[in-house]
Amino acid sequence: MEKKIKVIGHRNPDTDSICAAITYSNLKNLIDPEHPCKPCRAGLLNRETEFVLNYFKVPVPQLYTDVSPHIRDVDIRPAAGVDGETSLRRAWMTMRDQELDTLCIVDENQVLQGVITVKDVATANMNGVDPHTLEQAGTSYQNLLDILDGTVLVGDITGKRVEGRVVIGAGSAELIERSISPGDIVIVSNRAESQLAALEMDAACMIVGSSSKLSRTMQMLAEEKGCIVISTPNNTYITGQILSQAAPIRHYMTSGKLLTFGLHTPVEEATRVMASVRFRYFPVLDDDGRYIGVVSRRNLLNLHKKQLILVDHNEKSQAAEGIDEAEVLEIIDHHRIGAMETDGPVYFRNVPVGCTCTIVYQMYLEYDVEINPTMAGLMLSAILSDTLMFRSPTCTPADERAARKLAELAGVDLETYADDMFTHGGDVTGKTAAEVFSGDYKIFTSGDVRFGVGQGSYMMEKNRKAAQGLVGPYLPQALEKQGLDYIFYMFTDVRNSSTELLMAGAGAEELITKTFDVEIVDGVATLPGVVSRKKQMIPALIKTIKLDQE
Secondary structure: OOOOEEEEOOOOOOHHHHHHHHHHHHHHHHHOOOOOEEEEEOOOOOHHHHHHHHHOOOOOOEEOOEOOOEHHHOOOEOOOOEOOOOEHHHHHHHHHHHOOOEEEEEOOOOEEEEEEEHHHHHHHHHOOOOOOHHHHOOOEHHHHHHHHOOEEEEOOOOOOEOOOOEEEOOOOHHHHHHHOOOOOEEEEOOOHHHHHHHHHOOOOEEEEOOOOOOOHHHHHHHHHHOOEEEEOOOOHHHHHHHHHHHOEHHHOOEOOOOOOEEOOOEHHHHHHHHHHOOOOEEEEEOOOOEEEEEEEHHHHHOOOOOEEEEEOOOOHHHOOEOHHHOEEEEEEEOOOOOOOOOOOOOEEEEOOOOOHHHHHHHHHHHOOOOOOHHHHHHHHHHHHHHOOOOOOOOOOHHHHHHHHHHHHHHOOOHHHHHHHHHHHHHOOOOOOHHHHHHHHEEEEEEOOEEEEEEEEEEOOHHHHHHHHHHHHHHHHHHHHHHOOOEEEEEEEEOOOOEEEEEEEOOOHHHHHHHHHOOOEEOOEEEEEOOOOHHHHHHHHHHHHHHHHHO
C-alpha cells in the first residue's frame, strides 16, 4: 500500500489549518513527486472552512484524529486466500512452499470463512484412520484425483462427492467381498480377482495402484456397474496412506470467533491480542470486510510510523492523538514555538506573520511554482480569516500583499468575498453548543496551569450573540470534561475590532481582571481592540500566570 506523507494541522482546525494542509501538499507534490503528500485534518470543519472548500470546489481532507500506528502501517503479508474445497495435502504443500503456518479460507468474494493451521493439518492427518473421513467431509472426487496424481479410466467425476468408506482391497477375493459395501471406495492392485470382487460388490470407485492396466473386459464391467475407476502411479500402501488427505480443509478449519484485525486496528491493541493467544498469523480485513492478508508479531516489529508534516501548530497539546508515535518531517507555522520533541532534525519554518498560508505563498514564489486559481483562493481565505481581513494586530504587510495578489490570481473581489466568508462562518443555525465551541479552540500550558482558548469571529452581531448564547452555558461542562484550570472563549466583532470574552474555572474572572484591567459584567469581559488570540490574548494570559506563580 502506498504510504503518503500526511500534511495535517491542529485539532479543531480553522480555515488556515485546513487550507495550509491542502496548498502545502500541492506544493510538495509538484516539487517532490517521489514523496507524495496528502492533506489531512485532525478534527471537524467549522462552517467558515466548509464555505471556503465549497466555494472553490475542493474535497474535504481525510480525517485523522489519531496518528499512532495502525495495522495499515505495518507490512501486511499478502498471502492469498484459499478455497474451502482445497485438500488437506494441497493446503500443507502451500504452507510449506510459502513458509506459512496459517491459511485463510475465503469465498468467491474474498470474505473470510475460516482459518486452518499446520497444527490442524497435522492433527487431521494423524487422526485420519477413520474409513468414513472422506464421506463425512463431503470430499470431492476431484480432490482424490488431485492428491493421487491420478487419471480417470472409467466414469465421470464432475460434481461427485465421496459417499462411502475407504477400503483396502487386499487378500483373497472372498475376504475382499466380505469387507466391501455398496458405495465404498476400494484401493486395489493389478490383481484381476481383486478388481472383479470390488466391481461385483458395487463399489462406487475403484482406485488402481502402480499405474496398473485395466483390461477391456474389466472396464466394460465398471461402466456397466457405474463404478468410477481411477489409476494412480502410487502403490497400494502409499495410496492408502495419503487418501485421507484429500478431505477439504473446510471440514477442519476454525470458523467461529475468529481473531481478525482491520486496517484501522491500533498496533497497540493488536500487540495485546497477539500476546494473549498462541497463534502466529492473524487475518487482516479491509474496510469492506474482505480478506487481504495476514500479520504476525514479526510484522509489528517492522511497522512504518506515519510520516507527518505539521502546519499551523507546533505544540503537542494541539496535535492529533498519537503524535509521539509518528515521525514528524517538517513544521510550517507562525505561532510561538512550544513543546514539541522530534526523533531527529526536521525542516522547521516559523515566520512571524499573521497566517501559515502567507508562508506557503512565499514558498510557492521561492520554488517558482505557478499558483492556480483554486490554490490562490484557499490561501487567500486563510489569510483573510487569520488576520480578520487585515484588522488583527498579527497582520503584517507581507500578509496583506500576499492576500491582494492571491485575490487577483483567484479571480475574486477581496472585500466582497471576505464579507461572504465571515457571514457564512458566523452562522450557527442548527449547530450544537459543542460544535460551535470546537470550531476554533486550542489548549495551552504555562507551568502547571493548563487552559483552553477558543475564538469565533463574526461580521454580524446577531450571529455573535447566538453563538454566545450556545457556548456560554457549555463552558463549565467543557472545563470539567477536559480537566483544565480555565477556559476562555473570544467572541470577536470583526467590524468593530473588539471581543466579548466568556470564561469558566475557579479564579478565571480574577485572572482576566488582572490581565486586562477590565470590569467583568455577568460573566462577560468586553475587550476593545483585542481581536488576536495569538498576539493579544495568549501572551498576556501567560505573563499574568507566570507572575502569579513567582
